[in-house]
Amino acid sequence: MSTAQQNFILTTDPLSLDRIRSILNRLEETIIFDLIERAQFAHNPKIYRKGEFEELQKIGFKGSWLEWFLKETESFHAKARRYTSPDEYPFTDRAELPGPVLKGVELPKILYPNNVNANKSILSFYTRSIVPRITAQATLALAAAKRAKGITGDDEYEDDGNYGSAAVLDVEVLGAISKRVHYGKFVSESKFRADPAAFIPHILTPNRAALDALITKPEVERKLLQRLRKKAEVYALNFSPEGEPSGDAGRKIDVDAIVELYEHYIIPLTKEVEVDYLLVRLEGMSQKELEELSSAKKA
Numbered sequence: 001m002s003t004a005q006q007n008f009i010l011t012t013d014p015l016s017l018d019r020i021r022s023i024l025n026r027l028e029e030t031i032i033f034d035l036i037e038r039a040q041f042a043h044n045p046k047i048y049r050k051g052e053f054e055e056l057q058k059i060g061f062k063g064s065w066l067e068w069f070l071k072e073t074e075s076f077h078a079k080a081r082r083y084t085s086p087d088e089y090p091f092t093d094r095a096e097l098p099g100p101v102l103k104g105v106e107l108p109k110i111l112y113p114n115n116v117n118a119n120k121s122i123l124s125f126y127t128r129s130i131v132p133r134i135t136a137q138a139t140l141a142l143a144a145a146k147r148a149k150g151i152t153g154d155d156e157y158e159d160d161g162n163y164g165s166a167a168v169l170d171v172e173v174l175g176a177i178s179k180r181v182h183y184g185k186f187v188s189e190s191k192f193r194a195d196p197a198a199f200i201p202h203i204l205t206p207n208r209a210a211l212d213a214l215i216t217k218p219e220v221e222r223k224l225l226q227r228l229r230k231k232a233e234v235y236a237l238n239f240s241p242e243g244e245p246s247g248d249a250g251r252k253i254d255v256d257a258i259v260e261l262y263e264h265y266i267i268p269l270t271k272e273v274e275v276d277y278l279l280v281r282l283e284g285m286s287q288k289e290l291e292e293l294s295s296a297k298k299a
């Protein structure tokens with residue numbers, strides 16, 4: 001599917017699973033490249049801890065350096081109505097963001113009204129598990145360079161002072177992961193509409209495990225992880241000035257780290273969003289509406 005056909009406005013069938021899967025596939029590129037960019041800087045743990053920067057406290061901001069970046073960036077994006085789109089969620093509380101300067105666009109209402117939002121979990125696993133892992137190479141190289149200058153002990157590690165550059169990239173990675181994970185809502189809506197009768201009893205019970213089994217496609221996940229490894233291996237290659245790929249010169253990022261990120265965080269969280277969305281999919285419906293839906297033919 002061409003990238004133009006992925007466009008929400010141009011497509012004829014926004015809920016086709018093929019279209020949704022092609023978007024998830026394209027987001028793999030975005031996430032891998034953003035992680036490669038972030039991996040050039042050291043961990044810089046200071047930027048993830050609240051209260052580390054006196055300068056921020058002085059201007060009345062109580063969160064971490066990264067939270068400040070998120071709030072400032074998202075405030076601007078909110079003005080351009082980014083978060084009125086059903087696949088874009090801010091990390092900052094909406095109440096703290098300004099309203100859009102442009103009037104809202106009339107997008108077709110495809111999703112059922114819901115407040116499912118996984119960003120708190122995304123922020124937490126990204127900063128605790130992902131950043132330390134993908135920055136390990138840069139952090140070790142930094143420590144070696146510092147030792148060569150006679151700096152040893154605790155001051156050797158982790159901090160290269162590139163707080164702005166690292167946080168700009170964190171904001172990019174987080175936005176891409178968030179978009180990917182919340183796409184789970186479209187996946188669920190598509191699967192639900194294809195066979196409402198299969199889902200309804202488990203939504204009413206409610207039975208998370210049964211819903212999880214209904215939406216899980218092990219074969220799709222297996223192929224995804226295989227494809228992702230191949231993509232990461234290729235994109236992370238270093239090239240000689242003559243354009244020769246040199247696998248021996250090391251890769252720009254730890255390929256296993258990317259595959260594990262998907263396997264242990266991104267896919268499970270997408271499925272959690274899928275199930276959370278299904279659990280509110282019938283809220284406010286009358287008995288008659290439920291019966292009509294239950295007897296709707298399998299698509």
Ligand SMILES: C=C(O[C@@H]1C=C(C(=O)O)C=C[C@H]1O)C(=O)O
Pocket residue numbers: 021024187215216217218220221224266267268270271
């Ligand atoms: C996204 C889908 O739903 C589930 C979640 C997947 C994922 O997060 O990549 C993959 C397959 C399914 O188990 C899908 O069916 O494509």
